[in-house]
Amino acid sequence: MKRSVTATIIMLAASLALSVSMACAETIKIGAILAMTGPASFLGAPEARTLEMLAEELNAKGGIGGNKIELIIKDSGGNPEKAISFAKQLIEEEKVFAIIGPSTSGETLKIKQICEDGKTILLSCAAAEQIVNPVAKYVFKTPQKDSQVVQAIFETMKANKISKIAVLASNTGFGQAGKGQIEKQAPESGIQVLATEVYDSKATDLSAIVAKLAANKEIQAVINWSIEPAQAIVLKNARQAGWNVPIYQSHGFGNIKYVEAAGVAAEGVIFPAGRLLIADKLADKHPQKAVLVKYTKDYETKFKEEASTFGGHAYDAFKILCRGIEQAGANKEKVRDAIENMKGFVGTAGVFNFSPTDHNGLGQDSVTMLTVKGGNFVEYKK
Amino acid sequence: MTLELFSQYLLAGVTYGIIYAIVGIGFNIIYNTTGIINFAQGEFVMLGGMIAISMHQWLPLPLAIVAAVLLVMLIGALVEILFIRWLDRPSVLRMIIITIGISILVREAALHIWGEGVRSLPYFVGNEITTVRIMGARVSPQVLWVIGVCTVMVLALSLFFKYTLQGKKMQACAANRVAATLCGISTKNMVTLSFMLSAGIGALAGCVMSPITYSQYDIGTGLAIKGFTVAILGGLGSSMAAVAAGLLLGLIESFSVSVVPLAFQDAISISLLLAILFLRPHGLFGNKDAADLKEF
Numbered sequence: 001m002k003r004s005v006t007a008t009i010i011m012l013a014a015s016l017a018l019s020v021s022m023a024c025a026e027t028i029k030i031g032a033i034l035a036m037t038g039p040a041s042f043l044g045a046p047e048a049r050t051l052e053m054l055a056e057e058l059n060a061k062g063g064i065g066g067n068k069i070e071l072i073i074k075d076s077g078g079n080p081e082k083a084i085s086f087a088k089q090l091i092e093e094e095k096v097f098a099i100i101g102p103s104t105s106g107e108t109l110k111i112k113q114i115c116e117d118g119k120t121i122l123l124s125c126a127a128a129e130q131i132v133n134p135v136a137k138y139v140f141k142t143p144q145k146d147s148q149v150v151q152a153i154f155e156t157m158k159a160n161k162i163s164k165i166a167v168l169a170s171n172t173g174f175g176q177a178g179k180g181q182i183e184k185q186a187p188e189s190g191i192q193v194l195a196t197e198v199y200d201s202k203a204t205d206l207s208a209i210v211a212k213l214a215a216n217k218e219i220q221a222v223i224n225w226s227i228e229p230a231q232a233i234v235l236k237n238a239r240q241a242g243w244n245v246p247i248y249q250s251h252g253f254g255n256i257k258y259v260e261a262a263g264v265a266a267e268g269v270i271f272p273a274g275r276l277l278i279a280d281k282l283a284d285k286h287p288q289k290a291v292l293v294k295y296t297k298d299y300e301t302k303f304k305e306e307a308s309t310f311g312g313h314a315y316d317a318f319k320i321l322c323r324g325i326e327q328a329g330a331n332k333e334k335v336r337d338a339i340e341n342m343k344g345f346v347g348t349a350g351v352f353n354f355s356p357t358d359h360n361g362l363g364q365d366s367v368t369m370l371t372v373k374g375g376n377f378v379e380y381k382k
Numbered sequence: 383m384t385l386e387l388f389s390q391y392l393l394a395g396v397t398y399g400i401i402y403a404i405v406g407i408g409f410n411i412i413y414n415t416t417g418i419i420n421f422a423q424g425e426f427v428m429l430g431g432m433i434a435i436s437m438h439q440w441l442p443l444p445l446a447i448v449a450a451v452l453l454v455m456l457i458g459a460l461v462e463i464l465f466i467r468w469l470d471r472p473s474v475l476r477m478i479i480i481t482i483g484i485s486i487l488v489r490e491a492a493l494h495i496w497g498e499g500v501r502s503l504p505y506f507v508g509n510e511i512t513t514v515r516i517m518g519a520r521v522s523p524q525v526l527w528v529i530g531v532c533t534v535m536v537l538a539l540s541l542f543f544k545y546t547l548q549g550k551k552m553q554a555c556a557a558n559r560v561a562a563t564l565c566g567i568s569t570k571n572m573v574t575l576s577f578m579l580s581a582g583i584g585a586l587a588g589c590v591m592s593p594i595t596y597s598q599y600d601i602g603t604g605l606a607i608k609g610f611t612v613a614i615l616g617g618l619g620s621s622m623a624a625v626a627a628g629l630l631l632g633l634i635e636s637f638s639v640s641v642v643p644l645a646f647q648d649a650i651s652i653s654l655l656l657a658i659l660f661l662r663p664h665g666l667f668g669n670k671d672a673a674d675l676k677e678f
Contacts (some may be wrong), residue, residue: 016502036498159489199645200644204595205394205594205595208635208637208639211390212640215384215386229596232500233595236511239508240521241513262510264509347390
């Protein structure tokens, strides 16, 4: 009898000790809302894969300061309503430390206030300037702002003596935000927008609209702003209609699959992007070279598909968050402060210098113009 | 509007229109033998394209397409045998829910098999920028393939229904199922055949349109809505009316671009569907008295 009592005491003590040690190494829950399926899946799928890869890698190394990461990825299908309910679920039920994503601007703008109210850090992988302007205390983003991207396009156009353009955009948050930026910046840059057309994000054929635009002989170039397969369809339809004006795309074109989908019609398309797509062609002394080469290599060997800038945005978000946690410990408020004051973080999109007024942290030099040559991305040189 | 622009719109309209027509005919074939609307019709189109793309890795293009069409026909038969055949006098509502369920099932399966990316078959002739001139308009030769193959399909189907025994048996089922059974026709087999037939034509349409519109796991829903609009517009049950209605819808969509913004394209077809459902539920070419006799 006495022996069994001792045994019970020992067992109790042991379980107590165990629970204490468990409390020390807690897991940090990180939520992610990504468009893994649906029309924006070109963005969300590589983003989700990237996060899984990074979390696995980090946990294999023992996590951050002994704390393992638990990743909770939700597939929003690019649907803002779903993004809202997932955001609430992650904040209120899962009580996540931070949220990465969503993939698209429309979704991010819908959950911006929810994260702000829930005092949860949001690291968006979407482009629209409105995500960080006006600045929300808990909301950050990793891709280049669409205002910077539009500026880069207009500079290239001016260098090519193009002043009269047509704009095509999809009816998504990304398309509309980009269209808005183009219309806002055009007068300052001396560019005249002669026609604007908006199409459904699921459009499968745009030949009728291309015919309408091509009939206007004054149009010198076209900017298409979308993230869906329509980007490739526009190219094919324009070239099939014998319309050979230069076509500019948004930074949403940064996935080699669009080039494959458009085939030869993609040749010569000009678009702005980060340097990830030309990582192997960068000079060795470029500050981003090491980060870019490692990420693209890891991603490509693991998933047997080419890396895209979108996966890179998730990479940046995850790494920025990890660095914040390393510096400030697992405390939401302190990590938020750490991210807001982070300087010189070398990511895939560029070198991030955050500040209380800039929650994007990327400079104009993070955007470079690319073109397609022989089915590959190369730097655009006039 | 210049002649060039006119013919450009015309050809774009005919291309969409004939694809809608094929999906609409698929609806009609099954409706005729079973009296139900198969909402998984769009998924057959998607499967046709997707399977052909996968097959094309090992087989030359024509064989890949034939294999894809046969496989999808098999899938169509399986769907009928597994989900529909054993039901005894199911209600219309139950059948609709079943077919919607099947379409979701097929779509999710496709997502797991092929992933979320867009794929496409290579152009049958030339490449992405090859064009031919017709009446001043420039179109891809693939457009001619789509129009040609779909026209041949429509003609072959009408010959099949008119002159072959199997086709006549199916028509008999459509006219009066009880009487057909009394004549010794196995209505159950005819239902399976109708699923195979509409799966087959859907799959073939999915293959020829793939280079132009791309194939993705979720293209079926949009096509099913357009096909359904066309089937209703023409009058449920009549294949030739579906062709006329399909062309009409395609042309309205493409010419609408010249007056209203492109974003309204789908709104136009949906408003058309609603208007028809309210004003002429028996369709533009359908017979009101005949429609009143039908269950649905």
